[in-house]
Amino acid sequence: MRLSIIAIAALTCLVSSCSRDTDDADGTQHQEHTGKRLISIRIPHTPFTGLLPVYVAEEQGMLEANGLAVRWIDVRDPGQGAKLVAAGKADLILSTFANLIPIEARRPGTLRFLFPTSETSADPGSYVLVRPDSPVRTLGDLRGRTLGTYSGPSQKAYALIVLERLGYRVPQDVRLIQVSTSAQVQGLFGGAYDALFTVEPYSSIALENGARAVATGVRTAIISDPFWLGSAAIPTEVAKARPTLVPKLLRALDEAVRYIETHDTESRAVLARRTGADAAVAGRSALYHWVAYPNASELEQIQAAVDLLYQEQMIEAPVAVRTLFAGIDQD
Incomplete structure (x- = not known):
């Protein structure tokens, strides 16, 4: 049986990673086609649905409008991506709490969390x-x-x-x-x-x-409903060195989420194109629930999800979620 998954394995060159844009030593990117200098964000890439807001924000110009550009780094699995972030070789990762929390638990203050993601029973994934x-x-x-x-x-x-x-x-x-x-x-x-x-x-x-x-x-x-599976994370040092990065990124991702909610067909076309999935697959795939500005109730639910990882001995120490997301939650 010939499986469409083969196409995913062949994805090695996406739009942003194949461009002629260049990164400068200060972490900005010079775009030849516009002449703009944008804050460059290195993101480990394993094609999956959770990255859809980033794909949309890139293709719809929301990142560029907020002064940002993505530099994709191909990795074999999300675990490798987390290691790149921990080693300072990547600036942002969207991954699960089971991948991210151990990094923060071992070295408190290492990561700044944002943009949590959940699966709901209404749209199971x-x-x-x-x-x-x-x-x-x-x-x-x-x-x-x-x-x-x-x-x-x-x-x-x-x-x-x-x-x-x-x-x-x-x-x-x-x-x-x-x-x-x-x-x-x-x-x-x-x-x-x-x-x-x-x-x-x-x-x-x-x-x-x-x-x-x-x-x-x-x-x-x-496990739980909603199931808060993960979030984006930025090394704290990167966030401090580029103080405008997190606010700009959240604005772009929030715009992307609202676009996904109101442009289902177009967003699924992006999903198919960027993951290599057939149009039929992208059309039936469940989409996650992304939040740019989590409120107090959502943070409590996320805390319960992280506490479960500690109870199951998946992480070495308890972690206070509100401190990880401090400064971006809105009631």
């Missing part, structure tokens, strides 16, 4: 999928079988929480197998594992190719 001929019909049939998911600590963390709450022990009851992001759908159809725990757009890609959903909205049904 996490699935457990099987091959069409699989005998697995429900999550209760996973005992004695293998569950695949993509590489990196975040998805492993959430898979372990889901399996634990279902009463399974790993690896005694269910064996967890991690593969690269681009190989997960191929692994399911190739028989590398019995079921796949994944998120958009890969779940829609698999479903378009004949996979069957055993469970939909896994994270909102089993």
